[in-house]
Amino acid sequence: MKDYPIEIDDYLSGNMSASEKESFEARLLTDTELSEELKLQQDMQTIYEDQEWVEGNKELLKTTEATQLKTFYQSDEAAALKSTINEVISENRSNSQSKTFWFIGIAASIAVLITVSLFVFKDTNYDELYASYIHLDEIPSLVTRGEDTNKILENAQLLFEEQKYKEATELFTTYHQKEKSIDPLSYIYNGISYVELNKFDKALSQFQLLGDSNTLQAKKANWYKALVYLKQKDKKELIAVLQTIVSDSNAYKYQEAKELLTEID
Template identity: 70%
Template sequence: MKDYPIEIDDYLSGNMSISEQQAFEERLRTDTELAQEFKLQKEMFTMYGNQKWIEGDMDILKTDQAKQLQSFFKSDKALEIKTTINEVISENRTNVNSKRFWFIGIAASIAVLLTVSLFVFKDKNYEELYASYIHLDEIPSLVTRGEDSHKLLEEAQLLFEAQKYEEATRSFSEYHQKETTINPLSYIYNGVAYIELGKFDSALEQFRHLEDSNTLQAKKAKWYRALVFLKQKNKTKIKEVLQIILSDTSNYKYKEAQELLDMID
């Protein structure tokens, strides 16, 4: 039985002498079966070896998904997986007449790719969904032309638009403490600012205030709560809120709630 996997592994790992490398490379040009197995094993070796993690069109590496994969492959968790794969292969290559370690290597590498894909792309999908549904341009301005503007509100909105969310939340909080009659839109702005800061409990509190405001804007609270859970990647909570929205066709963002539920379900 041919020991292609052992030879290929020795070549890729640099365990051959110069003369052995030259002889092996010559055989690659004439032995079709060896060339095919070399191509496949090289791809597997690249996945968990210390080489470039991807070859070909390098523009692919500029995508957000590629950057997340690169980051994962450099992590301690990926190193642990790689070490385990190599240990399993080493343990099973002692039988030189068996290709078992070769198939174990392929299976392990595929398992790693599936795990990483689920880990990375699941998170990525939630991030993309949040970005596509937040629609900040739909939030009416707090500053009305022709009317005396509330200085704190005007300042808070400007800070929000400049993406200075920490400062914006402070201005909104000061406004909420000082005033007895609150513009309900300020709860939306403040809540979204807290989402961007990763302060999800504070964001949910703002949307509870919005829902309790008994204004026309109150009907938007459930949708923004859903966006909080979307940002958190909390599928159970997202579905709960979306199903409440879908209980009545007149609810705010009914159509979008159905679309979002279909995508995450």
């Protein structure tokens, strides 16, 4: 077996003389296996050493996923992982004939990658789950055929359907301020509009008004609150409201709440 691990480690740690380094770099031009092993070790070090957490396309740094990855990488949990990895590797380096530290480095890097991957995967799933559980076609229309419909509500619903959520919330707010008798469905439309605008506190206030409306629609309030927390990625509050729903088998969206609880655990 070739001593690639030891050579590469010496090269990356700066333990080669000038002539050894020159010879090593010359071999990289012709030895594909050596070149690939070096690239692998460099990638590993990017994970568990104090190097830049990501390189390359700087536009990637602007994405939500990149921000969350960087936050994780800089967290106390990640720091503890890197410290443990480096300690174990350092201990095994004392035996120059042993390649144990090389394999430990691989295993440790994989462990960090799995941790980070799970972190990102979970976050991605929240978006997918929200998309799969928000069924806008289930919301009854505010426009009733054969009956006079409040023009503000009618126009607000049209704006909602056109995904003009900011304009829709403005009309719903006007309606709520002007009318004494409020159609509880307007709280649902307005609340979802706020969710789509990422104004989660305002969305929750609308669904609280729905729950306090003393109407048949009031029973839907907890489910819509759950959707807010799902969109917000607030697992603690999401679990709490889902547990409230599943405590009553007659609750609105009881079965869906059970499924969602299982999916986020």
